[in-house]
Amino acid sequence: MTKKLLSMLLGLTLAVTVLTGCGxxxxxxxxxxxxxxxxxxxxxxxxETAQSEEAAEGSKSYKIGFLAPTLQTEFFxxxxxxxxxxxxxxxxxxxxxxxxxxxxxxxxxxxxxVTGNCxxxxxxxxxxxxxxxxxxxxxxxxxxxxxxVQTEVYDVCINTDQYAVGVQIGEMASEWINSQxxxxxxxxxxxxVQNQDMQNRGQGIQDAIAEKxxxxxxxxxxxxxxxxxxxxxxxxxxxxxxxxxxxxxxxYGDAAAVESMEAAKAAGVDTENFGIFSCxxxxxxxxxxxxxxxxxxxxxxxxxxxxMAEYAERVLNGETFDDVVTSETVSVTAANIDxxxxx
Amino acid sequence: MINLSFLIRQISLITLLxxxxxxxxxxxxxxxxxxxxxxxxxxxxIFLIAGGCPVWVGxxxxxxxxxFLGFLKAVFLVKLRVPSIIFTLAMQVILSNFLLATVxxxxxxxxxxRESYRGNIYIGMELAVTVLCVAGxxFFLEKTYYGKYCRMLxxxxxxxxxxxxxxxxxxxxxxxxxxxxxxISAAFLMFRTGSSNSALGATYLYQILTxxxxxxxxxxxxxxxxxxxxxxxLAVTLAVTFLTGSGYLYRFENILEGSIxxxxxxxxVRKKNRESSP
Numbered sequence: 001m002t003k004k005l006l007s008m009l010l011g012l013t014l015a016v017t018v019l020t021g022c023g024x025x026x027x028x029x030x031x032x033x034x035x036x037x038x039x040x041x042x043x044x045x046x047x048e049t050a051q052s053e054e055a056a057e058g059s060k061s062y063k064i065g066f067l068a069p070t071l072q073t074e075f076f077x078x079x080x081x082x083x084x085x086x087x088x089x090x091x092x093x094x095x096x097x098x099x100x101x102x103x104x105x106x107x108x109x110x111x112x113x114v115t116g117n118c119x120x121x122x123x124x125x126x127x128x129x130x131x132x133x134x135x136x137x138x139x140x141x142x143x144x145x146x147x148x149v150q151t152e153v154y155d156v157c158i159n160t161d162q163y164a165v166g167v168q169i170g171e172m173a174s175e176w177i178n179s180q181x182x183x184x185x186x187x188x189x190x191x192x193v194q195n196q197d198m199q200n201r202g203q204g205i206q207d208a209i210a211e212k213x214x215x216x217x218x219x220x221x222x223x224x225x226x227x228x229x230x231x232x233x234x235x236x237x238x239x240x241x242x243x244x245x246x247x248x249x250x251x252y253g254d255a256a257a258v259e260s261m262e263a264a265k266a267a268g269v270d271t272e273n274f275g276i277f278s279c280x281x282x283x284x285x286x287x288x289x290x291x292x293x294x295x296x297x298x299x300x301x302x303x304x305x306x307x308m309a310e311y312a313e314r315v316l317n318g319e320t321f322d323d324v325v326t327s328e329t330v331s332v333t334a335a336n337i338d339x340x341x342x343x
Numbered sequence: 344m345i346n347l348s349f350l351i352r353q354i355s356l357i358t359l360l361x362x363x364x365x366x367x368x369x370x371x372x373x374x375x376x377x378x379x380x381x382x383x384x385x386x387x388x389i390f391l392i393a394g395g396c397p398v399w400v401g402x403x404x405x406x407x408x409x410x411f412l413g414f415l416k417a418v419f420l421v422k423l424r425v426p427s428i429i430f431t432l433a434m435q436v437i438l439s440n441f442l443l444a445t446v447x448x449x450x451x452x453x454x455x456x457r458e459s460y461r462g463n464i465y466i467g468m469e470l471a472v473t474v475l476c477v478a479g480x481x482f483f484l485e486k487t488y489y490g491k492y493c494r495m496l497x498x499x500x501x502x503x504x505x506x507x508x509x510x511x512x513x514x515x516x517x518x519x520x521x522x523x524x525x526x527i528s529a530a531f532l533m534f535r536t537g538s539s540n541s542a543l544g545a546t547y548l549y550q551i552l553t554x555x556x557x558x559x560x561x562x563x564x565x566x567x568x569x570x571x572x573x574x575x576x577l578a579v580t581l582a583v584t585f586l587t588g589s590g591y592l593y594r595f596e597n598i599l600e601g602s603i604x605x606x607x608x609x610x611x612v613r614k615k616n617r618e619s620s621p
Binding site for chain 2: 094095096097099100101102103104105107108109111112113114115116117118127128129130131132133135136140152
């Protein structure tokens with residue numbers, strides 16, 4: 001009986017996967033159909049549908065694969081959502097996968113995206129460990145877009161000097177320490193050694209604080225892991241216990257910063273004289289700045305999803321990019337929050 | 344259209360891990376530590392190579408580290424009778440955190456290793472190694488006394504002990520043999536990525552347990568056939584391939600795996616209860 005049930009389960013799994021696979025094969029001109037149906041339901045969506053149809057008429061239907069280190073933080077979720085919209089507007093198919101910071105899963109996912117007929121793979125990999133898989137994908141005719149990291153295999157690379165981003169975060173924090181605290185900052189830096197880019201960003205933060213806020217003291221540099229949900233909360237609780245005079249936390253990313261903000265508020269810190277600074281320009285961080293919470297600043301990138309879609313289109317049209325495409329950044333604080341965030 | 348070389352590469356690895364974990368499960372151990380063992384041993388291998396040791400020394404390092412952990416499992420699970428889930432869960436946490444805290448992550452990416460592997464090792468060789476290992480597992484389980492005693496251990500350890508079976512020795516043999524499968528998998532991963540970190544292979548945990556259960560290897564029954572293990576590995580590889588290609592992997596992989604594990608465990612317990620009732 002058990003054997004029969006297990007065999008049925010096995011057969012069912014195989015059948016479901018094969019059917020899913022058969023149903024997913026990209027066909028030119030099919031991707032815009034769901035958009036057309038949706039367009040009849042709501043007037044606001046009809047324009048988008050029309051755009052999709054126009055785009056689909058003018059170009060072939062492509063399939064874009066997005067490989068993210070995680071899809072659990074707002075930064076990556078916003079890229080995922082943005083790409084989904086951009087692809088729908090162009091009449092393209094779109095798939096996304098989180099490799100959970102596991103290079104083995106990243107390699108497998110790249111291979112499976114090739115099998116799944118992706119035309120462009122947007123890879124936000126951590127290091128060069130996926131280069132062989134990316135090279136194999138390239139050899140199979142897939143265009144590779146690297147983002148946030150530069151290795152040896154890509155058709156187009158969108159990147160930022162992470163050390164410079166770190167310096168920008170550090171300068172923002174230093175300015176606040178000097179003006180609000182008279183330079184007497186007691187700072188903890190949250191970084192991670194699990195990724196070379198983030199390590200560079202963390203170093204930039206430390207160097208900028210050491211240079212621009214000479215009287216401030218960096219109490220500790222903590223490795224909080226890469227996009228580990230919950231790490232910001234637990235680390236901040238520990239740091240507040242360990243350093244009662246702590247008045248500034250500088251994080252490599254908004255995910256940890258937003259958690260830190262909530263932990264600091266729960267601990268009852270003086271929100272005016274407690275500053276949290278980070279990077280990514282997520283809505284939660286911006287809302288914190290706007291509300292006068294401990295989150296005092298974030299570095300915002302040019303919205304990545306439209307940029308990725310634009311370069312995917314260009315690379316599919318045969319353009320080549322020898323130089324790295326850099327994305328612009330802007331420091332967002334209470335002084336200019338209204339320009340970038342509306343509730 | 345399935346890319347055959349990608350599929351063979353993935354099936355090889357998942358088969359090796361499925362057979363390794365199945366051997367342990369037939370012997371009565373639910374191993375939650377093998378994924379962490381995979382990353383830790385690959386990290387040790389690449390650490391040795393990065394430190395200037397020849398590649399074969401790195402591979403020996405991986406093998407010995409896995410043998411050591413296999414021996415440790417036998418000691419804790421059979422000698423000290425610690426429940427396998429508790430012990431392997433603790434081992435998973437210790438392994439995944441210890442190396443992260445002690446090894447400089449950024450120094451352990453060796454692109455040359457990956458390129459050299461890509462240039463010299465053919466996918467057919469990975470497949471050949473996998474076939475040999477599977478044949479070895481078949482021989483071990485079906486043709487040796489160790490295989491029969493292994494099933495006795497898995498079905499009822501106290502009874503096996505009372506029957507005079509040298510449980511510790513058998514358990515050591517089973518775990519060392521399973522460690523060989525984990526070592527080869529860790530080496531494959533290390534060569535393919537030219538790197539390692541504390542998360543390498545972590546996502547295989549649920550995939551492999553799903554493959555094991557789908558293959559009809561259930562805990563505390565001492566039962567399981569090589570054909571079932573191969574079928575489970577094939578089903579999981581195809582599922583992951585098609586779920587990725589269709590964009591459903593992130594949303595449905597864990598739900599699918601969790602559901603299959605629950606159903607399989609429920610079936611196993613039901614069967615055990617039926618068999619033990621008068």
